Amino acid sequence: MTEPIFLQGVCKDYLWGGNRLREEFGKTSGADKIAESWELACHKDGSSILKNGPDAGKTLREYLDAHGTGFLGTNCAGCTTVPVLIKLIDAKQDLSIQVHPDDDYAMRVEGEPGKTEMWYIVDAAALYYGVKQAVSKEEFARRIQEQTLPEILNRVEVTAGELYFIPSGTLHAIGAGILLAEIQQNSNTTYRVYD
Numbered sequence: 001m002t003e004p005i006f007l008q009g010v011c012k013d014y015l016w017g018g019n020r021l022r023e024e025f026g027k028t029s030g031a032d033k034i035a036e037s038w039e040l041a042c043h044k045d046g047s048s049i050l051k052n053g054p055d056a057g058k059t060l061r062e063y064l065d066a067h068g069t070g071f072l073g074t075n076c077a078g079c080t081t082v083p084v085l086i087k088l089i090d091a092k093q094d095l096s097i098q099v100h101p102d103d104d105y106a107m108r109v110e111g112e113p114g115k116t117e118m119w120y121i122v123d124a125a126a127l128y129y130g131v132k133q134a135v136s137k138e139e140f141a142r143r144i145q146e147q148t149l150p151e152i153l154n155r156v157e158v159t160a161g162e163l164y165f166i167p168s169g170t171l172h173a174i175g176a177g178i179l180l181a182e183i184q185q186n187s188n189t190t191y192r193v194y195d
Contacts (some may be wrong), residue, residue: 003088009038009039010046011034014035015038016093017090018034018035018090019033020123021036022034033182035089035092036088043085043186043187058150061081081186082181088180089179089180091177093172093176095171095173096194099172100168100191101189106168106189110189112187112189113187114168116166117184118166118182118184119164119166120162120163121164122180123179124158127174127175128175173192
């Protein structure tokens, strides 16, 4: 294909989402909420749709199956899929405090890569990023039971235009009111730690 490929995102209606992606970005969905729009996705849980060219209407997965991954460039010569997943996320409510596994653990246990991600803040609020101090396994478990885990988390007030790198293994959560673009490994594995 010599012309650019334009993609239509896949909308997800998670319970914490809002409607800013519909209102501000023109995303469409039959669901009441649009929490995420997977803009570049080739994953078993959702694949972008080609909007133009002779393959318009096919999923990106169908396109790759028919044409291969050569258009991804030389660094992806051995790839069988697109190695990244790019999303827009509208958090109307706080998300769960969560952690993603690294590649070794995720491949062994989940059968897909781990999940390192990067956030570009489009509209600001606050997020949780790591812990304030070292914490033992016992204290961590006790704080979950007592519902005091947020007290030891690093709460960060963010502003539009900032970037945050979230390596696998980092405890994190997106706070209510944040609108962000997420670039991540092509994985949907998330371990919820605390709601």
